[in-house]
Amino acid sequence: MVNTAVKPKRRGDGFWANTWRNRAHVVLALPAFLVLLFIMYVPMTGLVMSFKNFNYADGIFGSPWAGFANFKFLLASKDTFFQFTRNTILYYLLFTVVGTFLNVTVAIAIDELLFKRCAKTMQTLMIIPVFISYAAVQFIVFAFIDSSAGLINKTLGTNTRFYSSPNLWPWILLIVKIWKDTGYGSVLYMSVLSGIDTSLYEAANIDGANKWQQIWHITLPSLIPMVTVMLLLSVGNLMHSDTGLFYQVTRNNGMLYPTTQVIDSYVLNAILSSSNFGFTAATSFFQSVVGLALMLFANYVVRRIEPENALF
Amino acid sequence: MYDTIKPSRRKRRIKTIAEKQRGFGQFLLLLCVLLFTVFCFAPVVLVFVSAFTDETYITQNGFSFLPKVWSLSGMNSVLRYGTQLIQSYLVTIFVTVAGTFLGLLVMSMFAYSISRRDFRLAPFLSIFLLIPMLFNGGQLSGYIVFTSWYGLKDSLLLLILPLCVTTMNVIILRTYIANSIPGELMEAAKIDGAGDYRTFFQITLPLMKPSLAAVGFMMATSYWNDWQNALLYITSDSKKPLQLLLINIQKSIEFLLNNSNVPASARAAMGGTIPQYSSTMATVVIVIAPIMVVYPFFQKYFIKGLTVGSVKG
DSSP states (O other), rough: OOOTTTOOTTTTOOHHHHHHHHHHHHHHHHHHHHHIIIIIHHHHHHGGGGGGGOOTTTTHHHSBBTHHHHHHHHEEEEEEEHHHHHHHHHHHHHHHHHHHHHHHHHHHHHHHSSHHHHHHHHHHHGGGGGEEEHHHHHHHHHHOOOTTTTTHHHHHHHHOOOOOOOHHHHHHHHHHHHHHHHHHHHHHHHHHTTTTTTTHHHHHTTTTTTTTHHHIIIIIHHHHHHHHHHHHHHHHTTOOOOHHHTTTTTTTTTGGGGOOOOHHHHHHHHHHOOOOHHHHHHHHHHHHHHHHHHHHHHHHHHHHHGGGGOOO | OOHHHHHHHHHHHHHHHHHHOOHHHHHHHHHHHHHHHHHHHHHHHHHHHTTTOOOHHHHHHHSSSSSOBBBBBHHHGGGGGHHHHHOOOOOOOOHHHHHHHHHHHHHHHHHHHHHHHTOTTTHHHHHHHHHHHHHOOHHHHHIIIIISSSSOOOOTTTHGGGTTTHHHHHHHHHHHHHSSOOOOHHHHHHHHTTHHHHHIIIHHHHTTTTHHHHHHHHHHHHHHOHHHHHHHHEEEGGOOOHHHHHHHHHHHHHHHOOOOOOOHHHHHTTSSSSSOSHHHHHHHHHHHHHHHHHHHHHHHHHHHHHHHSSSSS
């Protein structure tokens, strides 16, 4: 009301005049702009490779066109393409459902705890695994599941050969994922919890609501916007996985591929062995396009239901 | 005397309030959270314990939280990597420090630029920033473009630049500028005759410290832990970061275990046995310890930063 005319709009302040007047801001934005351009944007043109018969000598644009041959090849190879796409999607669903549930649960549990100093220490310890790289994590996992010296086999007196039993790996990977990310994931929700108006709880208390009713009717509803945003952000990454988890923790063991190979680890392997570039490029194209479509779709759905929670 | 009375009194008051509500349920909850904490932290303890456990003890009895034979030989055998270990440490430290500072500078400049309301290019720059979050070229085209177009194979730039500017971090910084730094302050600076650069470097940047600490810490850990770019692009020993060294150690152990006809000289160099358990754990300790030492000091900022960034921008 007071300062309605802080910035009187100058007459004749066209786009170029405005840009010139703000040339300092153009200069300040330039370095990050260039990094994004060269690191993120230029590789996008590389997706053209999926329609090419790529070879190094001719480069990305010089290689002969191949039409949809790479994609036909993709669809024909049932046991690789379908396998790693299925794994990618199923692991995404598993990790998202279990992860979100645990993040929220742990956040509420720590928030409800009256032993505040204890809670703080425990939270600190819980977050630590997220700072350990997968290259190191795989040694830790090895210490637990190695067939000869592993802690699990030694404690139970069994002789399970984990590294050659693909059907056990969904569980192992789920446990590793929970171990690594839950502490960190709950921090975000905790910050939302600390922002809830305490008078709501006081009112509920006076009305005779017990702890569970308070959690169900006050705490959970106030977490929903954050859960939506996090889910929305993760949907765009549905086709991308935590590569380290699938490449490092499994020790890139071929015997485990049926249950552990995802798109990203397949592509990484293909690059390192420099084989099958056409096939891999088609996979990347599929990955990027599906990722984009999912992100737009998810955002559209959220905007229809709850416009405030949509990303854009 | 005065000093000793005050805190104890305060402590007693807190206790009585809390005790009223501490029932059986609270202790049950404490137990559950404690169990989960043990689940999270025990594996880390195991790493540190096995790094100091006797190698033959592990071979015979397996990994253990309470080994009967302790030894420093694991740590000693890490020194076998000698100059390579030091070199890798230096590479990792250089990449982490250079990348974090460069990234923070470049991203906060960008964030400042797009947070300005009467700058007509700002909306375009925001969209330019957001698109990479929705769509990207994937690993393969990145690899081909970086190596054959830019000719950057085996270059430390490829460890620094790809992690340098991320959309999420710029959003965190921009949200912080918009919400926590009063615009009047920058207006005032301008009225006092400070140019745009001066306003940014002397007013805005110093005030951004909490968000810079948060983003900087997250960036530093991702630089420290980055193994994928190293695995893809780095070939020479002198540029090998710690994480790649870890991967190489694992590969070579695997190779030695699978090949019985290893040259005698190689075996002799390893003291007759393949350094499988305690010494690899000792290496892991050396790789992960610095973050654990630094992390508690940054926890406050890093939690605050996450909170700030979560506000939709």
